Amino acid sequence: MTMLKVRGVSRRFGGLTAVDDVSFDVHEGQIKALIGPNGAGKSTLFNCVTGFDTPHEGSVEFKGQQLVGRRPQVAVQMGLARTFQNTQLFDEMTAHENVMVGAAARHAAGFFAAALRLPTALAQEQEAAATASRLLRRTGIEEWADTFAADLPAGIRRLVEIARALATDPSMVLLDEPAAGLNATETAELVETLRRIRDDGVTVLVVEHDMGLVMEVSDEILVLDRGKKIAEGPPRMIQKDPLVIAAYLGEESDDG
Amino acid sequence: MRTVRALAPYLVAIVVAAGPFLTDDRFLLKVLTFVGLNALVIVGLALLFGFAGQVSLGHAAFVGLGAYASAVCSVRFGWPWIVGFIAAGSLAALGGLILALPSLRLKGHYLAMATLGFGELASLAFVEAEPVTGGVDGFSGIPFPSIGGFEFREPAALYWLVWAIVGIAVLLATNLTALRPGRAMRALHGSELGALASGVDTTGIKVRVFVLSATLAGLAGALYASVVGFVSPSVFTVGSSVTFLAMAVIGGTGSLAGPLVAATALTLVQYLDALIPGISRDTARIVQSFQEDVYGMSIVLVVLLAPRGVSGLLKRLGSVGRP
Numbered sequence A: 001m002t003m004l005k006v007r008g009v010s011r012r013f014g015g016l017t018a019v020d021d022v023s024f025d026v027h028e029g030q031i032k033a034l035i036g037p038n039g040a041g042k043s044t045l046f047n048c049v050t051g052f053d054t055p056h057e058g059s060v061e062f063k064g065q066q067l068v069g070r071r072p073q074v075a076v077q078m079g080l081a082r083t084f085q086n087t088q089l090f091d092e093m094t095a096h097e098n099v100m101v102g103a104a105a106r107h108a109a110g111f112f113a114a115a116l117r118l119p120t121a122l123a124q125e126q127e128a129a130a131t132a133s134r135l136l137r138r139t140g141i142e143e144w145a146d147t148f149a150a151d152l153p154a155g156i157r158r159l160v161e162i163a164r165a166l167a168t169d170p171s172m173v174l175l176d177e178p179a180a181g182l183n184a185t186e187t188a189e190l191v192e193t194l195r196r197i198r199d200d201g202v203t204v205l206v207v208e209h210d211m212g213l214v215m216e217v218s219d220e221i222l223v224l225d226r227g228k229k230i231a232e233g234p235p236r237m238i239q240k241d242p243l244v245i246a247a248y249l250g251e252e253s254d255d256g
Numbered sequence B: 001m002r003t004v005r006a007l008a009p010y011l012v013a014i015v016v017a018a019g020p021f022l023t024d025d026r027f028l029l030k031v032l033t034f035v036g037l038n039a040l041v042i043v044g045l046a047l048l049f050g051f052a053g054q055v056s057l058g059h060a061a062f063v064g065l066g067a068y069a070s071a072v073c074s075v076r077f078g079w080p081w082i083v084g085f086i087a088a089g090s091l092a093a094l095g096g097l098i099l100a101l102p103s104l105r106l107k108g109h110y111l112a113m114a115t116l117g118f119g120e121l122a123s124l125a126f127v128e129a130e131p132v133t134g135g136v137d138g139f140s141g142i143p144f145p146s147i148g149g150f151e152f153r154e155p156a157a158l159y160w161l162v163w164a165i166v167g168i169a170v171l172l173a174t175n176l177t178a179l180r181p182g183r184a185m186r187a188l189h190g191s192e193l194g195a196l197a198s199g200v201d202t203t204g205i206k207v208r209v210f211v212l213s214a215t216l217a218g219l220a221g222a223l224y225a226s227v228v229g230f231v232s233p234s235v236f237t238v239g240s241s242v243t244f245l246a247m248a249v250i251g252g253t254g255s256l257a258g259p260l261v262a263a264t265a266l267t268l269v270q271y272l273d274a275l276i277p278g279i280s281r282d283t284a285r286i287v288q289s290f291q292e293d294v295y296g297m298s299i300v301l302v303v304l305l306a307p308r309g310v311s312g313l314l315k316r317l318g319s320v321g322r323p
């Protein structure tokens, strides 16, 4: 089944076309990687898909429903969760509380029920707390549960954000550079975490720079360069694609 | 240490409830009743500013709205006090909703600006709408609160009525902050993007908190009108809104107790010369003028550093003494 269907999405910033007529599918149960040099438009594409930004053209269908024009929290409630390249944690809350916010994504606002401590509010509270604990365990960071997010090491912050996304009970997660700031051990653990996420039945679209990680973990790779899709296919094929090689070599010579 | 902390709210509640037994000074009880009225406003502002991170420069206008509404209901319409009290809260809630919906849909400091404009407009309207409000002369002859035939006319009775309502508000607000809505508020304060990505309806939460805080201000206004028996437009100025905001800012974020302590202290300072016998007029005046500087300074900090800067600072200061 097609989980996410992106068709002809374009997003411009003034004269710059950050995402240029991009189309692709993500199938249920896949880990798909989105790669490309810095500034290729990966994060912008993520924003357009998750309702944080609105594309100028194109459509985004998630589980058969149109997403363009919907607010981000609606996408979350439909089962599409995400993380950010610059982690967006709630610094003055503990890791456990951070994940609890995600766990309550589908609960009612409940001002009234909470103020009066109605049984429904208390039951949802317990459920959210249990979900948060389970996901901190699942991502292997339960020992950080009571640490304030502001005091967490960068690698753990990434995992807390992933746990928070998973706590919303998504069918699909979009992870924007989850390995950035991680050391080698943590990156290896992240590969395991991504596989575990997929095995739990959650489809994954991941932006990643670490080619080793991408080749190892992904079922399919989508390559963007200067806003355009330049290649799409299984890792073995992408590795040999002359356009991809050129794009990455180009980036290296730019840096040097 | 832990038990002291857990018991503190109960001890405070007992002391507050025992107030009229501890003093029979009618003036002091009046002042403490005013502390309660400000506390009621500050419970709402603590949620709005300290938890949801939103700035209001117009809450005195909601107090005014509530005060005039209850005055009109009891004097002009002859309705029972409780009906006017509820009408005052409802009107303030409606005003809050009308103000919050459009300004909170936009990003940035639109709410602060909208509330400032509303505050200015309302204080003009209180003067200009003379047939309803009595204009500059104010609205007089407002009856004491009464419920089911019992009239709260003694200072002790008024004290208990006001503080009972404060107690209920604090209790409900405490429940609210301890559960999901409180987390959602702190979340959107911490990172709006993160909150949205966690499925939090950030606009919905802000609107709800704003309406709640406006309602509490309206109820405080209704109580104020019937406690004093007279409403003057000079009380509901932007200056008063700034004082309220200063209480919330100085009180610190993520807490109800801090702003309540600040509200108590800053209200008592206004009556310093009357409360401390023997204190010279000049000494009182110096302290009171210093207080104005504190208000000004805290607001400048909000404007310059943005609410988060100040709240972060306060949080750090607050955690210094923690075990």
Ligand SMILES: Nc1ncnc2c1ncn2[C@@H]1O[C@H](COP(=O)(O)OP(=O)(O)O)[C@@H](O)[C@H]1O
Residues within 6 Å of the ligand: A013, A016, A018, A036, A037, A038, A039, A040, A041, A042, A043, A044, A045
């Ligand atoms: N809000 C914005 N305003 C203007 N330009 C932007 C904005 N966001 C991204 N861009 C530009 O769009 C291009 C793509 O950026 P981005 O999507 O962040 O790339 P990537 O995530 O692939 O590194 C870059 O050239 C970037 O400067």
Ligand SMILES: [Mg+2]
Residues within 6 Å of the ligand: A042, A043, A044, A085
């Ligand atoms: Mg990016």
